[in-house]
Amino acid sequence: MAKTANYLGIDKSKMDKWLRQLNPNKTSKRELTCEQQKMIALEKTQSTKNGQ
Numbered sequence: 001m002a003k004t005a006n007y008l009g010i011d012k013s014k015m016d017k018w019l020r021q022l023n024p025n026k027t028s029k030r031e032l033t034c035e036q037q038k039m040i041a042l043e044k045t046q047s048t049k050n051g052q
Contacts, residue, residue: 005015032040 001015001019002012005012008015
């Protein structure tokens with residue numbers, strides 16, 4: 001989220017506030033689909049194998 005906020009030229013806290021306002025649970029955490037969760041896990045596995 002910090003990279004996106006920086007790209008948009010706003011503070012991370014401002015972006016976090018906007019996301020909380022949009023989310024009915026009032027949290028900035030995104031709910032990921034099963035497919036997205038699998039992709040993130042795979043990316044972490046690959047980066048660990050490559051020593052990054």
